[in-house]
Amino acid sequence: MKGLFIDASPALAATLDAQPRPAGIEVDLNLAAQVEPETLPGLLAGYDFALNDHSFMPTEVMRHCQGLRHVIFLGTGARSYMNPEALAELGITVHIIKGYGDRAVAEHAFALMFAAARGLAAMDRAMRAGTWRRTEGPELAGKTVGLMGYGGIGREMAMLCRAIGMRVLVWSRTPRPEPGITFVELDTLLEQSQFLSLHLLLDDSTRGILSAERLARLPEGAILVNTARGDLVDEAAMIEALKSGRLGHAALDVFALEPLPAGHPLTGLDNVTLSAHSAFRTPEASANLMRQALEIAGRLG
Template identity: 55%
Template sequence: MRGVFVDANGSLADIFERQNKAGDPPVRVNRDADIKAEQMPGLLDGAEIVIIDHTPLPTDVARRCTGLKHVVFLGTGARSYMNPEELGELGIEVHLIKGYGDTAVAECTIALMWAAARGIAQMDREMRAGNWLREDGMQLTGKTLGLIGFGGIAAEVARIALGSGMKVMAWNRSPKNFAGVEFVALEKLLAESDVVSLHLLLNDETRGLVTAKHIAAMKPGVILVNTARAAMVDEAAMIAALKSGHIRHAGLDVFNTEPLPADHPLTKLPNVTLSAHSAFRTPEASENLIAAAWQHCRRIAKA
C-alpha cells in the first residue's frame, strides 16, 4: 500500500520524513504546497492513501484518482476542502486528526482576544503611519467570556481565561462539565458575554449557526473571536455590526475565502485584527499533527 503527502510545506515535509520509521508504508512527499486540485490524480499515480494539508479534493477529481481508498486530512476541517459523504460513496474513507493543536489554537484565541480588547493591531498600524493613537481598552479581568462549542480547544481557552480572572460560560450541543465553567443556553451566553469565541466543527448543523439575529442578540460592545471556521458566521451581518460598533472588535483567524483578498471589506475595517489561518501553527502542534498522520497510515496499512 502506497501513500502520497501531496501538498507538504517545507517544515511539515521535514517533520514527516524525520518521523518515518522502519517498516512504515511507503509515502512519497511532494514538497510543493501550492498544487491545484486538478493535479491530484497525476501526483497520486494510483496510490491508495493521500495525505492532504490544505488542497481541495472535489468529488469529480477524486473519481479520477484511480486506486485511492483513504484520505488522511491534517486537521478536523475536512468539510472546507471536500465532501466526505460523497467520497464515501466512491469507497474513499476520510480520516481526521483531532486534538493535535488544542493548546496552540487556544493560545491564539486568547492572543486575539487580548489584542482586540486593547486595540494593539490598530495602534501598531497608526504608529507606523506616524499617528499617536491612544484609546481606552477593555479590561478583561472580571469580564465574561462565552464559548460557543466546548471541545478540547475550548477547554484550553477556559483554563487560560479562568486563570486570568475572567468568568467563563459555555454553550455546547451535548452536555458537558468543566470546573469553573457555567454551561448555559445560547441565548443567555449571547446576552451576557463581553467576549464571544467560536469553537465548533463545521458541518451541516453548524454552517451559518451565528445568524444576524444572533449577532443582534449579543451584548453591545462585544468582542467576537473566531479561530474555528468562518462559514459558521453570517459574514455580512458581522461586518455590519463591526461598522455600527455593536461588535467592538473582531479577532479572526479564519475566512470564507483564503487567502483573504486584499480588497476584502474586513481588511478595510479598523476594529478587526486578522491572522492568516495560523492559530494551529506551532512546532509542537506540527509534531503532534504529523505523528497522528503516520499513525493513520500505519493503521490503514495493517488493516
C-alpha cells in the same frame, strides 16, 4: 502502503521527515503551497493514500483518482475542502486528526482576545504609518467570556480565561459540567458574553450558526474571536455589525474564503484583527499532527 503529501510546506515536510515511519509505510512529498484540483488524478496515480493539508478535492475530480483509497486530512476541517460522504461512495475514506493542536489554537484565541481588547493591531498599523496612536481597552479580569463549543480547544480556552479571573459561560451540544464553568442555553450565552469565542466543528448543523439575529443578541460593543471556521458566522452580517459599531471588534483567524482576497471588506475595518489561519501553527502542534498522521497511515494496511 504508499502515500503522497500533496501540499507539503517546507516546515511540515521537515517535521514529517523527523518522525519515524510505521513498518511498511512510504510517504513521498509534493512541495506545493496549493494543489490545483484538476492535477490530482495524475499527481496521485500509484498512491494508496494522500496527506492533505489544505487543498480542495472536488468529488468529480477525485472520481478519476484510480487506486486511491484514503485521504488523511491534517486537521478536523476536511469538510471545508471535500465531501467525505461523497468520497466514501467512491471507495475513498477520509480520516481527520483531532486534538493535535488544542493548546496551540486556544493560546492563539486567547492572544487574539487580548489584542482585540487593547487595540494592538490598530496601534501597530498607525505607528508603522508614522502616527502616534494610543488606544484604550478593557481589562479582561472580571469580564464574561462565552465559549460556543467545548471540545478540546474550548476546554483549554476555558482554563486560560479562568486563570486570569474571567467568568466563563459555555454553550455546547453535549454539556459536561465542570467546576468553574457555567453551561447555559445559547441565547443566554449570547446575551451575557462581553467576549465570544467560537470553538465548534463545521457541519450542516453549525454552518451559519452565528447569524445576523444571533449577532444582534450580543451586548453592544462585544468582541468576537473566531479560530474555528469562517463559515460558522454570517460574514456579511458580521461586517455590517462591525461597521455600525454594534459589534465592537472581531479577531479572526478563519474566513469564509481563504486565502482572504486583497481588498476584502474586513481588511479595511479598523475594529478587526486578522491572522492567516495560523492558530494551530506551532512546532509542538505540527509534530503531534505528523505523528498522528503516520499512526493513521500505519493502521491502513
